[in-house]
Amino acid sequence: MESExxxxxxxxxxxxxxxxxxxASMANTNSLNVRVFSLNCWGIRYLSxxxxxxxxxxxxxxxxxEHDIVLxxxxxxxxxYLSMKxxxxxxxxxxxxxxxxxxxxxxxxxxxxxxxxxFLYRYSLNGYPYMAQHGDWFGGKAVGMAVLKLGSxxxxxxxxxxxxxxxxxxxxxxxxxxxQAWELQQFVRHTSAGADVVILGGDLxxxxxxxxxxxxxxxxxxxxSYVESAKFDGCExxxxxxxxxxxxxxxxxxxxxxxxxxxxxxxxxSSKTDIYCDFMSTTKGSVPDHPFPYSDHEALTxxxxxxxxxxxxxxxxxxxxxxxxDSAAGKVAELVDIVTEARTEVKVGLHCAERMRYTAARTxxxxxALLFLELAIAAVPWxxxxxxxxxxxxxxxxxxxxxxxxxxxxxxxxxFYTMELKSLQGAEDQMRLxxxxxxxxxxxxxxxxxxxxxxxxxxxxxxxxxxxEE
Amino acid sequence: MESExxxxxxxxxxxxxxxxxxxASMANTNSLNVRVFSLNCWGIRYLSxxxxxxxxxxxxxxxxxEHDIVLxxxxxxxxxYLSMKxxxxxxxxxxxxxxxxxxxxxxxxxxxxxxxxxFLYRYSLNGYPYMAQHGDWFGGKAVGMAVLKLGSxxxxxxxxxxxxxxxxxxxxxxxxxxxQAWELQQFVRHTSAGADVVILGGDLxxxxxxxxxxxxxxxxxxxxSYVESAKFDGCExxxxxxxxxxxxxxxxxxxxxxxxxxxxxxxxxSSKTDIYCDFMSTTKGSVPDHPFPYSDHEALTxxxxxxxxxxxxxxxxxxxxxxxxDSAAGKVAELVDIVTEARTEVKVGLHCAERMRYTAARTxxxxxALLFLELAIAAVPWxxxxxxxxxxxxxxxxxxxxxxxxxxxxxxxxxFYTMELKSLQGAEDQMRLxxxxxxxxxxxxxxxxxxxxxxxxxxxxxxxxxxxEE
Numbered sequence: 001m002e003s004e005x006x007x008x009x010x011x012x013x014x015x016x017x018x019x020x021x022x023x024a025s026m027a028n029t030n031s032l033n034v035r036v037f038s039l040n041c042w043g044i045r046y047l048s049x050x051x052x053x054x055x056x057x058x059x060x061x062x063x064x065x066e067h068d069i070v071l072x073x074x075x076x077x078x079x080x081y082l083s084m085k086x087x088x089x090x091x092x093x094x095x096x097x098x099x100x101x102x103x104x105x106x107x108x109x110x111x112x113x114x115x116x117x118x119f120l121y122r123y124s125l126n127g128y129p130y131m132a133q134h135g136d137w138f139g140g141k142a143v144g145m146a147v148l149k150l151g152s153x154x155x156x157x158x159x160x161x162x163x164x165x166x167x168x169x170x171x172x173x174x175x176x177x178x179x180q181a182w183e184l185q186q187f188v189r190h191t192s193a194g195a196d197v198v199i200l201g202g203d204l205x206x207x208x209x210x211x212x213x214x215x216x217x218x219x220x221x222x223x224x225s226y227v228e229s230a231k232f233d234g235c236e237x238x239x240x241x242x243x244x245x246x247x248x249x250x251x252x253x254x255x256x257x258x259x260x261x262x263x264x265x266x267x268x269x270s271s272k273t274d275i276y277c278d279f280m281s282t283t284k285g286s287v288p289d290h291p292f293p294y295s296d297h298e299a300l301t302x303x304x305x306x307x308x309x310x311x312x313x314x315x316x317x318x319x320x321x322x323x324x325x326d327s328a329a330g331k332v333a334e335l336v337d338i339v340t341e342a343r344t345e346v347k348v349g350l351h352c353a354e355r356m357r358y359t360a361a362r363t364x365x366x367x368x369a370l371l372f373l374e375l376a377i378a379a380v381p382w383x384x385x386x387x388x389x390x391x392x393x394x395x396x397x398x399x400x401x402x403x404x405x406x407x408x409x410x411x412x413x414x415x416f417y418t419m420e421l422k423s424l425q426g427a428e429d430q431m432r433l434x435x436x437x438x439x440x441x442x443x444x445x446x447x448x449x450x451x452x453x454x455x456x457x458x459x460x461x462x463x464x465x466x467x468x469e470e
Numbered sequence: 471m472e473s474e475x476x477x478x479x480x481x482x483x484x485x486x487x488x489x490x491x492x493x494a495s496m497a498n499t500n501s502l503n504v505r506v507f508s509l510n511c512w513g514i515r516y517l518s519x520x521x522x523x524x525x526x527x528x529x530x531x532x533x534x535x536e537h538d539i540v541l542x543x544x545x546x547x548x549x550x551y552l553s554m555k556x557x558x559x560x561x562x563x564x565x566x567x568x569x570x571x572x573x574x575x576x577x578x579x580x581x582x583x584x585x586x587x588x589f590l591y592r593y594s595l596n597g598y599p600y601m602a603q604h605g606d607w608f609g610g611k612a613v614g615m616a617v618l619k620l621g622s623x624x625x626x627x628x629x630x631x632x633x634x635x636x637x638x639x640x641x642x643x644x645x646x647x648x649x650q651a652w653e654l655q656q657f658v659r660h661t662s663a664g665a666d667v668v669i670l671g672g673d674l675x676x677x678x679x680x681x682x683x684x685x686x687x688x689x690x691x692x693x694x695s696y697v698e699s700a701k702f703d704g705c706e707x708x709x710x711x712x713x714x715x716x717x718x719x720x721x722x723x724x725x726x727x728x729x730x731x732x733x734x735x736x737x738x739x740s741s742k743t744d745i746y747c748d749f750m751s752t753t754k755g756s757v758p759d760h761p762f763p764y765s766d767h768e769a770l771t772x773x774x775x776x777x778x779x780x781x782x783x784x785x786x787x788x789x790x791x792x793x794x795x796d797s798a799a800g801k802v803a804e805l806v807d808i809v810t811e812a813r814t815e816v817k818v819g820l821h822c823a824e825r826m827r828y829t830a831a832r833t834x835x836x837x838x839a840l841l842f843l844e845l846a847i848a849a850v851p852w853x854x855x856x857x858x859x860x861x862x863x864x865x866x867x868x869x870x871x872x873x874x875x876x877x878x879x880x881x882x883x884x885x886f887y888t889m890e891l892k893s894l895q896g897a898e899d900q901m902r903l904x905x906x907x908x909x910x911x912x913x914x915x916x917x918x919x920x921x922x923x924x925x926x927x928x929x930x931x932x933x934x935x936x937x938x939e940e
Contacts (some may be wrong), residue, residue: 005730089564090624094904096899096903097893097894098896098898099896099899100594100892100893100896101892102885102888102892103890104892114910115905115906115907116903117656117900117903117904117907118899118900118903119656119657119660119900120594120900122592122594122894123592124570124590124592140889140892145660186587186589187589190589190615190660190661190664193661193663193664193665194660194663194664195663242493252866333608364500393863393864394863394864397864397867397868398867399869401867401871401874404871404875405874408878415572419571419610422569422571422572422574422610423569423571424519425569425571426568426569426570426590429567429569429588430587430589430590433566433585433586433588434587435589437584437585437586437587440584460701469601
């Protein structure tokens with residue numbers, strides 16, 4: 001904890017420390033091993049199967065294994081979190097439960113190392129409140145950040161859970177999930193500039209090649225511990241939702257008979273710290289000596305090795321910079337493609353939200369018209385076209401109640417869709433800006449002949465020409 | 471634009487650039503002047519007075535003045551933003567309108583310098599939807615961030631607008647505004663580590679000595695351009711909501727007869743960049759040759775001077791570090807006090823939200839009981855105690871409709887208050903953690919006898935002892 005002894009004016013002087021460290025001329029390499037664990041706990045009280053028993057199993061295992069950092073998702077109940085906290089008091093004295101939405105974000109972090117600060121970013125889009133059977137909206141999906149000290153290093157640790165995918169062929173939540181991935185990469189990128197190490201774990205609900213995954217990985221330069229690991233022990237292809245898990249129904253996996261990979265542990269270092277994944281493992285759908293597994297998801301463990309160097313520019317650094325320069329243009333070009341693809345997806349979402357809002361407005365107007373018609377018939381007898389009893393009182397009240405119900409519901413829906421539209425438009429604006437900026441960067445590369453250069457606007461063109469719709 | 475020529479793998483290599491710059495041994499000082507403008511435009515279409523004329527005046531002035539960075543609040547209408555964008559196309563070719571909530575966040579930025587990226591953080595608490603007359607909830611209050619290049623420097627520019635204060639004596643929105651200030655300082659602090667310059671402008675709806683202002687300024691180490699300015703020309707005490715403004719009613723200002731200061735331009739540099747405020751001005755409630763002022767708020771202009779030095783540690787740096795060390799303990803102790811005060815305010819909010827949720831639940835249960843009673847009377851004739859007509863049909867339906875309305879309303883309110891509670895609890899958790907971490911830092915200071923040491927727990931105590939309620 002020697003870093004605690006350095007007095008600071010404001011608590012965010014990491015950059016300053018780094019820069020001061022620059023003046024040291026001797027290169028000094030330290031190695032630190034960090035074991036990271038991630039699990040979607042499937043902790044819906046009374047609905048998930050064997051919840052108390054599974055939490056007990058998870059707690060026992062974590063107590064025994066003593067991972068440095070434990071990232072949990074779907075810890076929906078505060079009670080379950082608190083009993084876990086009690087159980088792990090010795091092995092993981094530091095913890096935080098991120099609160100959001102109606103029932104919480106479900107995100108929790110347990111750590112052997114002191115958590116100095118936490119911060120939560122709630123995604124602007126997260127499904128629909130009336131899709132109560134899916135429940136995502138009530139969960140208030142978010143990304144939680146915790147600032148830890150690992151020795152003398154500052155680690156930004158993120159835990160997140162994105163909107164679930166209920167039907168891959170006709171995924172109405174895709175624009176929401178893409179916007180979540182967009183906001184996730186923004187949050188990680190912008191908040192991690194001062195960190196020496198970045199670790200992100202959680203249930204992304206996206207396959208490795210999905211648009212959102214590519215967006216996140218390309219933009220943040222986070223590396224996938226499954227891909228990077230020197231040694232792997234776990235399910236085929238690193239899958240984390242597998243057919244062999246007794247809690248998984250065949251139907252859930254759709255065409256992916258054996259399973260899918262949607263949980264991740266990602267990481268990156270900094271100019272001060274190199275980071276390597278020495279091993280990675282997943283559970284395999286069962287736990288020895290127990291009748292059922294920890295959860296419907298498989299648990300992930302990654303062994304990361306952090307190597308610190310005082311950042312004096314060495315020959316190898318210079319070589320690396322030169323190599324970077326060669327591949328950078330290609331990477332930026334790839335990023336332009338991915339962001340453009342994401343923008344298209346957001347536009348699909350915009351179109352859909354506009355249609356829904358229009359439907360809500362139209363229905364509301366019809367409800368209002370019906371109400372006026374009814375009032376008119378009741379007030380002006382000749383409108384009833386000579387019927388003996390112009391308007392039976394019971395029918396009158398029932399119809400009026402129906403009209404009011406329609407008006408109220410459509411008003412609420414209209415408000416909700418307007419907010420959805422604003423969020424989608426906001427994300428689209430940000431993406432357009434980012435594409436423009438990336439394209440400008442691309443034009444700066446001397447050897448700019450990326451694989452998709454033919455789709456770029458000509459040199460003299462302003463990036464805004466790319467987006468004539470504004 | 472030479473910085474654009476350096477190829478990068480990921481777009482967030484600012485830190486890397488900085489560190490590479492370290493290796494240069496020659497100190498090199500450059501000076502750059504940046505003029506920043508901030509105004510709450512009071513742009514509620516059809517409700518604010520003379521909106522089109524005022525926007526025209528603002529546009530003309532901005533075109534002429536050519537500030538580097540223009541930060542606007544309450545640009546509620548997209549149309550008004552777009553016409554302003556058109557007007558400022560020559561003077562400020564880069565702009566962004568931040569979208570949020572039902573009617574937008576009202577935040578906009580215009581810039582002479584390219585905006586590379588934008589990011590929006592929506593505050594988790596922002597009033598109540600049923601307080602439609604106040605309207606803050608519908609605005610989706612947020613803090614918008616734009617990443618700009620000022621020469622070779624990376625500037626993070628923030629624009630924000632916090633929840634209004636409608637009654638200072640009995641301010642029911644105080645916990646919400648304190649949580650907004652908390653989230654604002656978190657967002658600025660965590661996203662600005664990689665920036666060379668930080669500029670924040672906007673309508674904070676807080677007086678300089680208010681809890682939220684102190685929280686923001688102490689935690690982020692942002693400096694107030696009014697306080698720091700070498701030259702000031704404007705209203706007395708830098709006030710931005712003044713009695714001399716014809717749009718301001720006497721009642722609005724309450725006991726502050728002359729006016730209040732609630733709009734700010736704040737700034738800070740970094741280890742690479744020093745920043746000074748050369749001048750600061752505000753409008754004074756009128757505009758020459760015009761019948762009325764730009765807005766009900768006064769406009770702020772700050773002239774900032776950025777001085778860049780390649781960060782080689784010099785003697786003066788070392789002296790500064792030593793000075794910092796002396797004052798750091800006091801500052802951390804002050805911060806502990808402020809965060810503790812904020813925590814108390816959040817707890818008041820928690821108590822209030824719990825009471826409101828309880829009331830909603832109780833009313834809902836009563837509505838349900840009434841419905842059951844009604845159904846029972848209708849179904850079981852002897853319950854009507856021998857009345858001739860057991861239950862008049864009209865009354866039956868009216869009563870049922872009333873019960874349903876009560877049930878629906880209370881359910882929505884219950885959900886809303888639960889979300890409010892979660893956000894308040896989340897903020898309180900984060901504040902507790904921050905206080906613990908700050909206290910640990912304080913214990914590390916060798917000369918730790920800060921002005922409020924008597925309130926600190928003894929050396930051996932864990933910070934958690936400070937918060938026995940968890």
